[in-house]
Amino acid sequence: MTARTTRSAAGPAGTAAREPQLQQTLTEFLIDEQRKVPNATGSYTALVNDIRLACKRIANIVGKGQLVDIHGKAGSVNVQGEAQAKLDIVADEIFHRTHLRGGTVAAMLSEEHEHVRPVPPEYPRGRYLIAFDPLDGSSNIDINVSVGSIFSVLLDPDPAAEIGPEAFLQPGSRQVCAGYAIYGPTTMLVMTLGHGVHGFTLDREIGEFILTHRDMRIPEEASEFAINASNSRHWEPAVSRYVDECLAGASGPRGRDFNMRWVASLVAEAHRILLRGGVFLYPRDERASARKGKLRLLYEANPIGFLIEQAGGRASTGDSPILDVQPQGIHQRTAFVFGSRAEVERIEAYHRDHNAKRYDAPLFGARGLFRTTAGR
Numbered sequence: 001m002t003a004r005t006t007r008s009a010a011g012p013a014g015t016a017a018r019e020p021q022l023q024q025t026l027t028e029f030l031i032d033e034q035r036k037v038p039n040a041t042g043s044y045t046a047l048v049n050d051i052r053l054a055c056k057r058i059a060n061i062v063g064k065g066q067l068v069d070i071h072g073k074a075g076s077v078n079v080q081g082e083a084q085a086k087l088d089i090v091a092d093e094i095f096h097r098t099h100l101r102g103g104t105v106a107a108m109l110s111e112e113h114e115h116v117r118p119v120p121p122e123y124p125r126g127r128y129l130i131a132f133d134p135l136d137g138s139s140n141i142d143i144n145v146s147v148g149s150i151f152s153v154l155l156d157p158d159p160a161a162e163i164g165p166e167a168f169l170q171p172g173s174r175q176v177c178a179g180y181a182i183y184g185p186t187t188m189l190v191m192t193l194g195h196g197v198h199g200f201t202l203d204r205e206i207g208e209f210i211l212t213h214r215d216m217r218i219p220e221e222a223s224e225f226a227i228n229a230s231n232s233r234h235w236e237p238a239v240s241r242y243v244d245e246c247l248a249g250a251s252g253p254r255g256r257d258f259n260m261r262w263v264a265s266l267v268a269e270a271h272r273i274l275l276r277g278g279v280f281l282y283p284r285d286e287r288a289s290a291r292k293g294k295l296r297l298l299y300e301a302n303p304i305g306f307l308i309e310q311a312g313g314r315a316s317t318g319d320s321p322i323l324d325v326q327p328q329g330i331h332q333r334t335a336f337v338f339g340s341r342a343e344v345e346r347i348e349a350y351h352r353d354h355n356a357k358r359y360d361a362p363l364f365g366a367r368g369l370f371r372t373t374a375g376r
């Protein structure tokens with residue numbers, strides 16, 4: 001055996017003395033991004049570093065589960081009137097505390113708090129506003145299914161003014177950064193800084209996020225749709241028509257079979273769609289609680305919408321682009337449809353066609369698959 005073909009004890013033939021393959025870390029990625037901006041102060045990089053730390057802290061606790069008594073309800077309700085899980089409260093506290101000291105943030109908005117929380121005067125006020133859903137998909141916690149955190153970053157519109165809720169009332173098109181962490185079999189941070197979408201996987205042994213999914217693009221071909229079908233009797237005609245056509249499969253107007261998915265975690269659905277294509281719908285419907293939709297505009301729909309658009313997909317209210325909506329309130333709800341561009345455009349077209357006239361949906365009408373009360 002010559003020196004050239006010496007077999008390494010650690011690796012297969014031919015890999016002897018190979019240079020270690022150092023994958024790019026999130027830190028290195030951010031340094032490269034910062035260098036592209038002349039006169040950057042590093043404040044933005046520091047903010048993303050704090051987001052990363054908050055997500056790692058939450059991932060650590062999510063990963064321990066009931067070992068640290070984190071499952072179950074907290075016994076309180078949030079501003080939306082939803083029962084809070086213990087992990088909702090812990091994750092909210094982690095996001096809040098992790099962003100207090102850095103001097104990057106002026107105020108925070110959370111799903112779990114009625115009011116905006118300005119950074120207290122003992123800490124420096126930063127240039128950014130951060131809105132977050134600290135723990136998305138809480139109903140999945142106790143059953144050990146993926147949950148996540150969602151964040152949206154805006155610029156403080158008036159750094160000299162006292163900060164209040166109106167500072168956050170900016171359309172999603174003004175976001176400077178957005179993303180989510182998904183706490184699944186692996187923990188990933190998926191984000192956009194406004195130029196494409198990149199995914200980083202947490203390597204727990206070195207405690208770093210590694211760039212594993214550069215420039216994520218939503219596949220154009222879609223064969224999966226996600227919707228909570230238990231609400232079908234309340235849907236608008238355009239939504240019923242779209243779902244009916246998917247369910248009709250190869251023999252219907254779409255000419256091919258579709259599959260249906262529903263994880264009840266926006267983060268998990270968005271992650272699947274980014275990687276595999278498809279479409280997600282949480283439409284408004286005729287229930288009093290859902291007339292304006294269910295998902296929250298500022299810390300659910302806008303950040304996910306920004307990611308989806310940056311990955312080449314489309315994000316919509318069902319009628320118009322989600323990122324153009326002028327928010328009226330910090331906890332405002334919205335209808336939300338996103339995913340592969342052509343599917344979302346089709347749903348928008350159905351809304352235009354059908355909003356004026358009643359659609360007699362064959363699968364959801366009196367003889368419908370999901371409807372039990374005849375003629376209702």
Ligand code: AFP
Nearest residue numbers: 135136137138139228264265266267
């Ligand atoms: P939480 O942040 O309160 O856990 O909300 C989960 C969620 O907003 C979103 O992630 C899901 O898509 C949606 O609710 C599921 O809603 P249904 O339970 O009505 O299907």
